[in-house]
Amino acid sequence: MIDWIERQRYIIDFTLSSLLRRKVKNFGLLALYTLIVFILASTMFFTYSIKKEASIILSESPEIIVQKLSAGRHDQFPLSQMETLKKIRGVAEVLPRLWGYYYEGGLGANYTLLVPPVTTNKNGIEETTDSITSVENKENAPDNPDKPLFQYNDTKLKPGTIIIGQGIARTRNSHVGDFMPFRAYDGSIVGFEIKGILSSESELVSSDLILISEQDFRSLFGIGNDFVTDVTVAVVNPHEVSTVASKIVNILPDSRPITREDILRTYESIFNWRGGMMIVIFSAAVLAFVIFAWDKASGLSAGERQEIGILKAIGWETSDVILMKFWEGAVISLTAFFSGAILAYIHVFFTGSLIFEPALKGWSVLYPHFVLTPFISVEQLATLFFITVIPYTVATIVPTWRAATIDPDSAMRHSGD
Numbered sequence: 001m002i003d004w005i006e007r008q009r010y011i012i013d014f015t016l017s018s019l020l021r022r023k024v025k026n027f028g029l030l031a032l033y034t035l036i037v038f039i040l041a042s043t044m045f046f047t048y049s050i051k052k053e054a055s056i057i058l059s060e061s062p063e064i065i066v067q068k069l070s071a072g073r074h075d076q077f078p079l080s081q082m083e084t085l086k087k088i089r090g091v092a093e094v095l096p097r098l099w100g101y102y103y104e105g106g107l108g109a110n111y112t113l114l115v116p117p118v119t120t121n122k123n124g125i126e127e128t129t130d131s132i133t134s135v136e137n138k139e140n141a142p143d144n145p146d147k148p149l150f151q152y153n154d155t156k157l158k159p160g161t162i163i164i165g166q167g168i169a170r171t172r173n174s175h176v177g178d179f180m181p182f183r184a185y186d187g188s189i190v191g192f193e194i195k196g197i198l199s200s201e202s203e204l205v206s207s208d209l210i211l212i213s214e215q216d217f218r219s220l221f222g223i224g225n226d227f228v229t230d231v232t233v234a235v236v237n238p239h240e241v242s243t244v245a246s247k248i249v250n251i252l253p254d255s256r257p258i259t260r261e262d263i264l265r266t267y268e269s270i271f272n273w274r275g276g277m278m279i280v281i282f283s284a285a286v287l288a289f290v291i292f293a294w295d296k297a298s299g300l301s302a303g304e305r306q307e308i309g310i311l312k313a314i315g316w317e318t319s320d321v322i323l324m325k326f327w328e329g330a331v332i333s334l335t336a337f338f339s340g341a342i343l344a345y346i347h348v349f350f351t352g353s354l355i356f357e358p359a360l361k362g363w364s365v366l367y368p369h370f371v372l373t374p375f376i377s378v379e380q381l382a383t384l385f386f387i388t389v390i391p392y393t394v395a396t397i398v399p400t401w402r403a404a405t406i407d408p409d410s411a412m413r414h415s416g417d
Contacts, residue, residue: 011320015327018307030336037340037388038347042355044380045348052375054267057205058260062232063241065097065258066248074256076227084251085233090244092236096228098217102182102210107171115214116157117232157213163196167207185222192216233257329396333389341384349374 019026066085068077077096085094098115157163164174174180179191198206218225235244245257311321347353349372 008323011324012327015324015331018324019328019331026332030332033332033336033388033392034340034343037336037384038343040387041341041344041384042347042353044384045344045374045376046353046372048377048380049348049372049375051268053372055264058264058267061260061263063235063238063260064233064245064248065230066233066252067230067256067258069254069256074230076223077230079226079228081252081255082231085231085248088244088247088251090236090240090247091233093234095232095234097230097232098214098223099229100217100221102220109168109171110208111168111210112208113210113212113217113220115217116211157195157211159213159215160192161195161213162192162216163198163211164194165198165206165209168210169194169197182220184220190216190220325396326393329393330389333392337385337389340388341381345374345376348372 066077068075068081079096082094082096085091095117097117100113102111102113103109104111162180164180168174172180174194176194176196178194180194181189181191184190192212198209198211212220217223233244233248235241241259241261245259248255248257311324347355352372
């Protein structure tokens with residue numbers, strides 16, 4: 001066993017010295033190899049992490065969202081039909097929602113306006129939902145002025161006031177106490193005071209969000225008191241969501257129930273598509289590398305053939321020569337793999353995918369700034385490893401075996417021709 005270990009050590013030492021003798025050529029190959037691994041790893045790390053992040057955030061979304069359809073388009077939902085939904089067996093709760101889009105022509109940006117959902121607590125007092133109303137406003141935290149968050153759940157949002165997302169505040173350079181003008185549906189201009197800014201921790205989903213009172217929302221868009229945008233349905237048994245959704249369609253044929261799983265699948269498809277597009281964009285570079293690596297691995301130079309002939313002449317066995325070339329390919333591929341993976345990790349999770357940010361995150365005027373939580377699976381690393389390391393390492397063995405099996409004199413004679 002000790003002799004075998006010593007043999008491997010000598011072969012590895014010779015392999016490293018051989019690589020250093022051709023350092024310019026091998027460094028160029030290593031740099032290109034690392035770049036390809038970096039591109040593929042960055043795409044894989046970002047796509048997987050943002051899908052994971054989205055699934056965590058959307059895990060608290062409504063189990064079923066019911067929309068009214070008119071001529072195949074989303075229409076206002078009559079409040080009178082909420083009672084019909086409540087009577088469906090398996091439905092625990094039905095809540096109305098008011099939300100919509102507002103286009104800001106000056107910035108060329110779309111805002112999402114939302115009336116915070118209101119529920120009734122055990123004492124019969126209405127309060128807003130905690131999960132969406134964490135805001136940055138140090139004036140409301142006198143006991144701890146350095147604490148940036150407070151929960152806006154003591155009362156409904158007052159008319160004439162709004163809470164805005166980080167992206168809106170950053171783009172407009174707006175602060176608490178400023179006023180934002182809006183053009184109502186009838187052409188009149190209405191101003192709202194900014195009472196808070198949503199936490200940066202929720203910027204992935206709240207960058208373009210504006211929380212507004214129900215009264216102001218209806219006045220701004222001209223929506224009557226008998227209608228809402230859509231309703232959310234909570235189900236008693238989570239395993240019966242699809243069953244309840246089918247019942248809703250049967251009872252209200254002009255409605256469209258959207259389940260939480262439908263939303264998750266949509267987000268997953270979007271990010272899979274973006275990740276795939278990135279790989280397609282860089283497929284030319286990947287193809288060029290494959291051709292270059294295969295040419296390098298499959299075609300030994302005259303110097304390499306002479307080296308193999310000399311090694312055979314001084315007593316090296318064919319297995320030793322093949323092992324040497326195997327270690328040579330392994331050193332280059334493993335160095336490129338770990339270098340590219342580490343650089344990709346830093347790129348995605350510490351710089352926010354700075355290089356590929358627009359393509360991976362999407363383009364928007366109100367661009368969300370967020371840092372992804374690292375989510376890396378063994379399956380990802382294994383896939384990346386088999387795509388990048390195994391083919392190159394294996395490709396180095398076949399031409400070496402061919403050269404190592406010929407007569408040493410013939411190998412050295414042909415190399416000198």
